[in-house]
Amino acid sequence: MPERKKPSSRFRKAADRPAAEPVASRAQLAPFLGYLEAECGMSLNTVRAYRTDLEQFFEWFAAHGDGRPLKDVDLRLLSDWLAHLNERALAASTIARHLVALKMFFRYLVLEGLLAESAVELLRSPKLWQRLPTVLSPEMVDRLLDAPHADDRYPLRDRALLALLYATGCRASEAARLELRDVQLDEGYCRCIGKGNKERLVRLNAQAVAAVRRYLADERPRLVGTRDCSYLLATRSGTGLSRVMVWKLVKKYAARIGASSKVSPHTLRHSFATHMLAGGAEIRALQELLGHASIATTQVYTQVEHGRLKAVHRRCHPRG
16 A cells, blocks of 8 residues: 555635634545545556445445444444345455555545544454466467457557567556557667556567557558547557556457467466566566565565476376
């Protein structure tokens, strides 16, 4: 979770108003979301997720809060909220995100002077089991990159997309935001803008360079026409691919080669990281390539590789 900063004066209008008793309500949601994006540097996707989580809480609170104001939320009511989330059979990680969103919102209200203290701080996040990411074998990755056919609508663009995802370890949103100026084919590298607008440079392999060159030469001009489009991966309307479209395209081609239904753009990111580690990449270098803020996030791939080696041992050793 990014470092919390005290809101600047432009987010503190409510706190500066003289009032007999501060009032915390749903009306603070919009300025809170602005605070997350402008001052905490959170990505738009994270801000949207927090907004959805908080809107769900407000709806539940309106039905179960017995008409009390938001400032009177207590531990009993918050425990009921967590129980409600558990009854929905949500994953522990999803419940944890709901709780983080609520904690940050109440911390914001305290910073604004709308609450004296936050009862949410008394709640503990559900314990998370570390789940190992889904990874494709190098052979399956090759099949996926070759999946677009000539009879697909835009096979060259789709081949370029898949090759870039695997070559760079980009997230779907990062690939969708790639601009022409971000890809330097002669030098063989790509500039990715990650979470918090952090920039990193990632080398492009020969297959990715060839796929992007062919797409730029033979297909992108037909997609864009005379329209001014700065995005590398374009649609037929001359705009950039959306994150959802990137997700749908990967799903489409994964299904074509008979891969698991769990395969997504992030699977290619996981595969990139695992294969790099198996090839001898240092963990710190991998952290930079993936754009992870913490080395702990990157270290999960060491467990994936360790698990792969154990499976190889069981399969190949005469007494495995």
